Amino acid sequence: MVKTIMIVDDEPDIRSSVKTILEKEGYKVVSATNADDALKKLATIKPNLILLDIMMPGTPVREAVPKMKGVKIAYLSVVRTSEAEKEELTKSKNIVGFIQKPFEIKTLIQNVKKLVG
């Protein structure tokens, strides 16, 4: 069965490149422009993984994540944090990964495969 990935990022370039890369790997990819858009779409779609940009306009990610129950989430972050902050950010049980931007195509594919198969 085809796995669905939701990419949530306010940067159109990131959304389109992630979509192209992951579709080439056989995943179905759904895009959302921010956390609010993602929450709206999650009412009808249940992705296997959400790739969630950590800093976007609209509802802050730390407020949106608790509402994204039952879905695995990997953060995408352009912000460089300390190791302790990274641990703090990923302590919710549905946060399964942290991908630092900019990332290489290979790294993205490896991470997604590791997280959803």
Add this chain to the structure above:
Amino acid sequence: MGVKKILDSNQAVLLIVPSTDYNKVMIDTLKELSGESICYVTLNKTYDGFVETCKKNKIKMDKIGFIDAISKSFKKSPTDSENVYYISSPGALTELSLVIGKFLEHDFKYFVFDSITNLGIYHKQDICSKFSSSLVNKIKGKQTKAVFYAIGSRDDSLVKQVGMFVDEVVDYNKSGKKE
């Protein structure tokens, strides 16, 4: 030629750095400037992340004043420290401008803005351009020397615009060498 040397004859420089080299250039520049007083404004790393990087690279932080526009967006209680001021969000440009103005009153030897590119994530280009222009003008009225980072290439239209406000543009693209 090192950044410090470039700043000897210029008051404001724009460093255009490819994303792959950004970390190295940022650390090397900070090493070069540390020892003197620095006002460091960040839109891409948290204060804690910055402290960690400095410790790892043995960079002295005692003369660095830090303006962190990021941490408050995703942390409820950022680390309290006397050398850091937290802006409520990278979107709060008026607050950022006022705080920078206050910091600049302390006559820092260097001012680092990291980065124009990250500012562009949160604001439209014309707003970023006006903000940068006003910032450069503010610095020109002081003795402080300024470094602005742009991550990516000089083809970016915001980078091109900001390049017109500064005295010198240094491009690290093409094999990590300055052009």
